[in-house]
Amino acid sequence: MLLGWLLLAAGASDAAGPRWSDLAATVFHNYGRDQGLPHPVPTALAQDRDGFIWIGTQGGLARWDGYRFHSYKADPTKPGSLHDDWIQLLHVDRAGRLWVGGGAAGLARYHAARDRFVPVPIGPTEGRIHIGAIADDGRGGLWIGSDDGLRHLDPARGTVRPTTFPPAPVRALLREARGALWVGTTRGLWRRAAGATAFAPVPLPKGATGVGALFQDGDGRIWVGTLRRGLLVIDPTGTAPRPIGGEAILSTGSVSTISAAGPHEIWAGLRGNGIASVDTATGRVRLIRHDRSVANSLAHNDVWALLRDRAGSLWVGSTGGLSYHPRTAGLISTILASPGQAGGLSASDPLSLLATRDGRLWLGYLDGGVDLVDPAGGRIAALRPGTSLPPDVVFAMAEAEDGSVHIGTRRGLYHADRLGRAARLVTIAGRDPHAAVTALAHDAGILWVGGDDSGLLGVAPATGRVIFRPRLADGGIAVIRRGKGNDLWIGSRNGLYRLDLATRAVEHIAPDPADAAALPGRFVVALLVDRQGRLWAGTFGGGLGVMTGRGADGRPRFRKIGVAQGLPHANVDSLQMDGAGTIWAGTDDGLARIDPATLAVRALRQADGSALIDYFAGAGATSATGEALFGAKGGVTIVRPGRLPHWTLQPPLVITDLRVGGVSVPVASFNRGTSIGPLTLTPEGNSLAVEFAALDFTAPERNRYAYRLDGFDRDWTETDANRRLAIYTNLPPGDYVLRLRGSNRAGVWAERELSLPVRVMPAWYQRLWFRLAMAVAALLAIVAIVRWRTRYLRDRQADLERQITERTAALRAANDRLGQLAMxxxxxxxxxxxxxxxxxxxxxxxxxxxxxxxxxxxxxxxxxxxxxxxxxxxxxxxxxxxxxxxxxxxxxxxxxxxxxxxxxxxxxxxxxxxxxxxxxxxxxxxxxxxxxxxxxxxxxxxxxxxxxxxxxxxxxxxxxxxxxxxxxxxxxxxxxxxxxxxxxxx
Incomplete structure (x- = not known):
């Protein structure tokens, strides 16, 4: 740890960092006005006790449930509305209450049970107060910083009183773990020790007169964000702040917000300069910036607010919108194409990858050209299309024994020196030098060359002389892979071929739709031989086939892995085995991990760290350190060996909208289990609509849901993220319980269910007295009819029969009317x-x-x-x-x-x-x-x-x-x- 802080003081961020750190992108999902934010500039962030994310903006407040933003706006004509549309800050206190600080209208508390805001008077200048900071006092009260100093909210009396210190606008407050109170103002930094009454000034470096952010990390360090002198840090045992060096903006920039981003990572939000990420273990600093050419980069470099939620994900409010970075296992990194980035990829679509023995990565592009990349330092050389190479597709690359590289393009075969400084066209005897080369492999001194029309050739690299010319049924060679013993495997548009290098015999293995154990697809584009010596074949349209042996007839037998087994797509573009022996497949719809022992498949998405989706056929490699590398539209995915943990987050399940008879009802008391009595439905408003959500923000589209109304439904109704709505109308009178369930993104049901008691009141015609009255009336009518008929039976028999018929019809009509009312x-x-x-x-x-x-x-x-x-x-x-x-x-x-x-x-x-x-x-x-x-x-x-x-x-x-x-x-x-x-x- 001492070494790390020495590096910080010396500006260690200029040194070469871990592999890929200078190239790997921090990928965000961005939200703006088009997605429902009330204003495109989020200025404050908080997560409440229920798990909702609150976003304060310059034009209102929003609550995010993973699917939509529920907005609150200031409306002087509506009691309980937001007091100020410019939200300066948000604070959730130890009791779980949300406090809202306005840019000009002072302070308000959100009354969750009534879904309204309660203004909190804080002084005679109320209505013109700019709230700059809020902190808990440790006793249920609050410290409130504003433009005219520091105030304290008494928890017992609910009143706010000013203090005489400091005589300057307060921009940051922090109550540290040991009870001391830190106050950052536009004029400096002060600290009041626990139990003390006086504030002591904290000396700052020269020129650092203003403090805009304060944060204490898990190791007890105090981080100080200044208004013009960047980021400072104070050791748990120290008293003097020390600057974080190495980047100009960290010594001269304005820090607006600070947050932990991981166990050993601090993010500092900068006004106009993005985010500075500090590795507290190594002292390394990297910048996270907006890139106009990358859709998933930070929304804007002008950062206002940071929040790390309970799942460990990061939220960023900037002038360009709300950015979300989900917590991942850290095994997967993404290099996004960014031609403007120093040392970045020079093009967007890497169609072929080659990891050389010296630890470097060669990338060939769809539009031509090749980059030579050092994982620790970025791009170190490039062969430009139209200069060193033809301006056309680079299909394949292969490393020779001397470290030089052969490059297969649509316009011929080229040979480059190991440093990527120059390339020359290679002539092969009897082959058109400008014919396409789609597959390459070096093996035992032979260069294997595959093409669209010329089939497969074994060539002496030094002379271009053809050594082998196997007879294949057609051309269209996509991939060449050396197998066990003398086997050379060739994937083509017409199936799979096995070349016996000793006898030169060729075996053609074709798919057979009628045979479940045959090769699963005709177009074989990816091949892999695992540690057990099994051949894996990735196909277009047929998924993946694992060769398990041969049948009694000698034909190869395959175990099929397709969409039904968990593959995200039936087009398998690339297969790689990492250093731990795990198999990875790049497909047309994302990345998949395959356990080589069980063949169990797990599809990965952005929430797992896999930001790219559409991978290129044949664009893959495994580095010398065991990383699996995949080329995709937009960049490269890097998978490090290691255990990919299953997602076990238990997200809180909440009601997001509740309507009874079409009228909205506040939901907080039902979410917190504090409601008194059941929800009552009257005959005039006999309808219930409940929208609900599991607050797993990492991939909410993958969450699952179910609901059941006990006393009405026989079983659970399962639904997905698009239909999180339980609707009931015209329920029969009685008592019910609506039960709600939700899962996380992995489909694991949360242990806690939500239960909503419901009581449906009967209409007047459904009440017991009315039914009894009808029964008595019917009985009396029958008795009267019987007596009347007995009295006049002899002399008016025909007339009595007519009247009986009429009365019976009247009773039936009444019953029909009652039945009609029920339907x-x-x-x-x-x-x-x-x-x-x-x-x-x-x-x-x-x-x-x-x-x-x-x-x-x-x-x-x-x-x-x-x-x-x-x-x-x-x-x-x-x-x-x-x-x-x-x-x-x-x-x-x-x-x-x-x-x-x-x-x-x-x-x-x-x-x-x-x-x-x-x-x-x-x-x-x-x-x-x-x-x-x-x-x-x-x-x-x-x-x-x-x-x-x-x-x-x-x-x-x-x-x-x-x-x-x-x-x-x-x-x-x-x-x-x-x-x-x-x-x-x-």
């Missing part, structure tokens, strides 16, 4: 959700049995929330009622119309194909859009978006509904007020 949505007149689904199952079963067409249309009113917001629920109910009448009026005989959600309707059309269903849907859309209702003298009109799907063979209602619902979302995304179709799944 009908009272507001719209359409079938309710339960009746609609029952009818749907009957009609689908009949259609499947009789082979008749059937189509389903899902309708959702556009911008319906605005109707409720501007006209209240009476206006919304009027629009819904008018929509229901329109659907019923437009429905043809035999069709079933239902209301299945708040503003969501469905129309089931038996004996109707997709074309007719589209025509019917367009007519219905026009009819809805043509009408309006009048509320308070104003005409209200709405439009609708519709998704239509036709029943496919083997479909049940859930599959038909899912496809129609997907079409509905397409219509929404396509601009609303339109109809989208989806064909049946045959």
């Amino acid at each position: 009908t949505d009272p507001l719209t007149g359409c079938a309710n959700r339960r009746h609609f689904m029952a009818r749907a199952e009957e009609l689908i079963a009949a259609a499947q049995r009789d082979g008749q067409p059937l189509s389903l249309a899902i309708l959702d009113l556009d911008e319906f929330k605005q109707v409720n917001d501007h006209h209240g629920h009476p206006g919304g109910d009027a629009v819904l009622a008018r929509t229901g009448r329109t659907i019923l009026d437009q429905a043809a005989p035999g069709e079933v119309a239902g209301r299945i959600g708040g503003e969501e309707f469905a129309l089931l059309m038996p004996n109707t194909g997709l074309a007719d269903a589209r025509r019917r849907a367009e007519q219905l859309r026009e009819a809805i859009g043509a009408g309006s209702v009048e509320i308070d003298g104003e005409r209200i009109a709405v439009t609708t978006s519709m998704g239509v799907a036709r029943l496919g063979r083997g479909d049940d209602f859930s599959r038909l509904y899912a496809r129609a619902d997907a079409a509905l979302y397409t219509a929404k995304d396509g601009g609303r007020n339109r109809v989208e179709l989806v064909p049946p799944a045959e």
Whole structure:
């Protein structure tokens, strides 16, 4: 550790760092206004006790659940709204409360249970106070730094009192682990020891008069970010700050924020200069900067805020938006093409890779040219297209015994010296010198050359004389690999070949779709021989085949590994074995790790550190240190040997939106288990919509979900990240419990479930007294009829029979009306959700049995929330009622119309194909859009978006509904007020 700090003081960041450190990119996922941020400049970040990420911006506050931003804006006319749209800072105290510091309007506390903000008066100048810093005082109170000094919030009284120190704007506060309070101002740094009452100045280096950030790391060091003199550090046992040298911006730049980025890594956010990453173990400093040519780089170099969340991932707020860097195992690095970076890759698409014995990496590009890269220092040489090499594709490279390199291009074979200074065209006897060379291999003094049309040649490297000319069925050579003994394996467009180097016999191994143990694909582009001597063959379209031996007939037998076994794509572009013997496959849709013992496959994505997806055929190599290297569109993936841990994060499961009868309800008390009593649904608002999320931000699209309403649902309903919504309408009266489950990105279910008690109140006609009254009335009527009929039986027998018939019919009509009420949505007149689904199952079963067409249309009113917001629920109910009448009026005989959600309707059309269903849907859309209702003298009109799907063979209602619902979302995304179709799944 002492050596590391000596290096820091001496500016050790200029020394060569670990392998690839100067080239490896820190990859981010960036969010901006297009993704829902209320303003493109995030200035403050925090994670609350529930796990939500809060983002303060210059134009409002946002809460992120992994899928969407819920925004809060200042609105003086709305009680409990945000007090100031310019959020200067966010702070979560030890009790889990979120505090919001405004740029001008002072301080507010977020009241989670009521989903509103409570202003906190902090002085006579309230309304013009700029909050610069907040820190816990260790006793439940807060220290508050502002433009006019330091204040303290008393936890018992809830009042704020000013202090007499310091007489300068406070920009940073830190209460260290031992209880001391550090105060950074525009004029310097002060410290008050635990138990003391006075502040002592902390001497700063010359010119470092202002402090903008303070942070204590896990080893007890205090990091000081200055306003004009960069980054300083104070040892746990020291008193004087020392500068972090080696980079000009670290001695003269302005540090706005500091955070731990890992066990031995500190990030310092710089105003205008990106992020300085300091390795506290080695003292090395590297810069993380925005690069216009790299989409996944830091959003902007003007950094305002940093946050390390509970999963260990990093969030960055900058002038260009919100940047997210997920925590990874650290085994995978990415080199992104950045022509403007000193020592970086000179082109974007490395089509061929060669790791030489001296530890360097050669990269040949799709557009021509070759880079020679030193892992410790970056690019050290380049053969430029049009100068040293032809301006065309570099397909393959191979290292000769003397360290020189042969380069196969679309325009011939070239030979370069080991330092990559020059290259010359190689002439092979009897071969067109400008014919394409697609595969190369050096073995035992022979250069093997494969081409598109010329097949395979064994050449003496020094003279160009052809030694071997094996007879293959065709050309199209993609890869050459030496196997066990005398085997030379050749992958081509027409299968696999084995050349016996002793006898020169050629064996052709072709795929056979009828044989499950045959080669899985015809076009073989990748070959590998593992430590057990097994041959692995990667194909286009057929996945991966592992040769397990030969059958009784002598034919090779393969174990197939495809998409069904976990490969991310059936096109396997490159196969590499790392230094630990693990097999890695680059595919057209990402990287996969394969256990050589079990053949178990694990697909990797950006959350695992694999930022690139589309790999190139044949673009792979294994370095002398055992790293697996892959070329892809946009750069190179580097996989170091080591254990790739399984993702075991237990993400908190939270409700993100809750609506009862279409009215939003605050969710915090349900997330924290502090709600009093069940959620009550009245007859007038008998609908429940719950949106929920598992807060694993690393890859939220891979999270899984399930829900069940105990007392109503028979089993769990599983869904994915796109449909995290449980909706129930017209529930029968009674007590229920809605149970919610969520998983992390690896599909591991969180141990904690959310339970939401629900009580549905009965309507007047569903209450016991009404039912008893009806039963008594019916009994009395029967008794009266019997007595009356007995009295007049003889003289009015015919008349009595007529009256009995009339009374019986009246009772049946009453029962029919009660039944109709139970099946009908009272507001719209359409079938309710339960009746609609029952009818749907009957009609689908009949259609499947009789082979008749059937189509389903899902309708959702556009911008319906605005109707409720501007006209209240009476206006919304009027629009819904008018929509229901329109659907019923437009429905043809035999069709079933239902209301299945708040503003969501469905129309089931038996004996109707997709074309007719589209025509019917367009007519219905026009009819809805043509009408309006009048509320308070104003005409209200709405439009609708519709998704239509036709029943496919083997479909049940859930599959038909899912496809129609997907079409509905397409219509929404396509601009609303339109109809989208989806064909049946045959």
